[in-house]
Amino acid sequence: MHCEALLAVQEPGRAEADFGRLDVETVIRNIYILFSGSELPVASENEEIMDLVQPSTPLPNWFTEEDLSAYASLYKKSGFRFALQVPYRLFERSWKDEADHPMPTDLKVRVPAMLVMGNKDYVLKLPGMEDYINSALLKENVPDLEIVFMSEGTHFVQEQLPEQINELIISFIKKHI
Structure with a gap:
């Protein structure tokens, strides 16, 4: 659906x-x-x-x-x-036909990363999305990932809660510099 x-x-x-x-x-x-x-x-x-x-x-x-x-x-x-x-x-793009840009074999993110999502974001209801975000596989591919769910946030959480998002970003950067 x-x-x-x-x-x-x-x-x-x-x-x-x-x-x-x-x-x-x-x-x-x-x-x-x-x-x-x-x-x-x-x-x-x-x-x-x-x-x-x-x-x-x-x-x-x-x-x-x-x-x-x-x-x-x-x-x-x-x-x-x-x-x-x-x-x-583009997320369905086939890398197999890209001679100039072959599919990378090591897709691990090796720098600190942060994912901020709203708890009310409809994307979380896409099949398998919430499970993947909370999975060991994601942590394996992005080992230093900090995930923050904003309780009242929707798909446009950065526009809906700009002060809180800015605080999260500044805090994240300060923690990793």
Whole structure:
């Protein structure tokens, strides 16, 4: 059930057509409304993801109209292509055909790292995601990993709780310099 929404975004052209029906500001508004919850929105067979937001739905209280205008001005210039490529379309990329960039054999992260996620991030409900984040395999590949879950955080935790995130980053850096 949860993967259908990601598959729609991964399918080249589908999200672009869906987003293209609306002005840039409405697309960004809808994205922040849809992905600030703890449930992954799923469109039915006859819907697209942008159809899931009622126009009267307010923005999350931490995302202002000024934020929306600033983001819209940037996306009006760049479009949504890159935002759809990374990470939604490139994580399935095949390294086997990349003669110039063969798949590395040692993928271990050898520096201190920190993962900060919101407890209410819908990504945690993707099949296997929460198990992987808490697994020994992740710790094996990123041995010096500090994981922080923000209790009220959603997918946009860095925007929702900027002061707390900044404190975490500063503390992390101070601990490792």
